[in-house]
Amino acid sequence: MADEITWDDVERFWQGESDALLNISEDDTTPQLYVSSETREVLEALLGEADPQASLTEADDDEILEMAWEERPHAWSVVPFDELVPRWKVLRIDDVDLFDRDLDLTSYPLAVDIVVEGDTDGELASAMAGEGMQLTNRDTDRMTVLIMTGVTALVRATAHEMELNGVLYPAEYIGPTLQSADLLHISNEIPFAENCPPPDRNSGSLVFCSDPRYIELLRHVGADIIELTGNHFQDYGSQATLDTLEMYREEGWPYYGGGADLEDASKAIEVEHNDNTFSFIGCNPVGPEFAWATAERPGSAPCDYEFMHGELNRLSEEVDVPIATWQYWEFYHYEPTPQQQADFRAMVDAGAKIVSGSQAHHPQAIEFYNDSFIHYGLGNLFFDQMWSIGTRQIVVDRHVIYDGRHLSTELLTYMLENFSQPRPTTDAERRQMLSSIFQASGW
The missing domain is CATH 3.60.21.10 (Metallo-dependent phosphatases)
Known part of the structure; x- marks a missing residue:
């Protein structure tokens, strides 16, 4: 039933604090976080290594939704914007609405920059011009x-x-x-x-x-x-x-x-x-x-x-x-x-x-x-x-x-x-x- 969470609570959850994000479960049960290995790497880049006490399960992309649904309302996840489906309920973070087209992404804590590297201008141009290449997954x-x-x-x-x-x-x-x-x-x-x-x-x-x-x-x-x-x-x-x-x-x-x-x-x-x-x-x-x-x-x-x-x-x-x-x-x-x-x-x-x-x-x-x-x-x-x-x-x-x-x-x-x-x-x-x-x- 939760509509929003705070970034402070996300950080506390990642640090293994069991009383974080209890509003997701609504019954004082610490919710389980389900993420793919790729998303976990991104979160670790943002938040550092997860505490061993954090309630976190790593799973394949095609398994996460079903696992979360089985555990609802004691489950949550972080997924790429363009991989959302209607069965996920998108939570606001610090009252920021991800679907507000006027959103300043610098105010959204899960907005992550991707860097392309190359030795020459030609290599960079080639990497950026790849077939189906999108500069953002939220356009x-x-x-x-x-x-x-x-x-x-x-x-x-x-x-x-x-x-x-x-x-x-x-x-x-x-x-x-x-x-x-x-x-x-x-x-x-x-x-x-x-x-x-x-x-x-x-x-x-x-x-x-x-x-x-x-x-x-x-x-x-x-x-x-x-x-x-x-x-x-x-x-x-x-x-x-x-x-x-x-x-x-x-x-x-x-x-x-x-x-x-x-x-x-x-x-x-x-x-x-x-x-x-x-x-x-x-x-x-x-x-x-x-x-x-x-x-x-x-x-x-x-x-x-x-x-x-x-x-x-x-x-x-x-x-x-x-x-x-x-x-x-x-x-x-x-x-x-x-x-x-x-x-x-x-x-x-x-x-x-x-x-x-x-x-x-x-x-x-x-x-x-x-x-x-x-x-x-x-x-x-x-x-x-x-x-x-x-x-x-x-x-x-x-x-x-x-x-x-x-x-x-x-x-x-x-x-x-x-x-x-x-x-x-x-x-x-x-x-x-x-x-x-x-x-x-x-x-």
């Missing part, structure tokens, strides 16, 4: 931070608070995090409508619309990709849906999972950033029928699994990170259902590297399946459900892609306040939320 020009979110529904009490406090009010605390993404995914379930009535925070109606002015909130947080699998996208009729699509086009935001007709709604979109390529495809298996796009009507994409699996198979050969999301059935518990697991895993089997449940009003489990990442439900982002701890809990997934490969995922946690504002969790709230999610994940 921010090859890194993409993709943030994915859950339900956005700017209606009812959320919209009421926006009218009282300003359209940007929901983003007061979470805005900077969303804005930091290179690519920000927003799943907006609601159409914008010129004839949308003033919001009623106590309305019992489930027919929703948003004032077109509210698009400024999506613009402010830095939306890049819009998911339209939601089951309320046709609530205000086809004209409002088509007008909303035009608003997205004017903003330059590609959309998927919904569209002007069945073909438009079903298509995958492809996005590129820093030479990392992504595809997004989504669908709505739930309905209701009037929400689904047809050959003559706009709406969300009904799930044609044969088509989606075929597209994912094709896209897995064409892009680095194929992504599947959807408006699945909604469950107000952390555990995925057996059918949910089967359906989400089938997307991975077809070629998806990330599968994300955008439907959830309550966070759900995560799973590493066949070298892919599944999040069964993230919970709400901007929606007014304050009636339980689960519906107030919000997870934002920060995925880091490097050189065409999914390197890491961080679960950012928030709590909904005042029916509209996600705020960062306290330490106790984060612990409770992640404990529930991890338990439901079988960990």
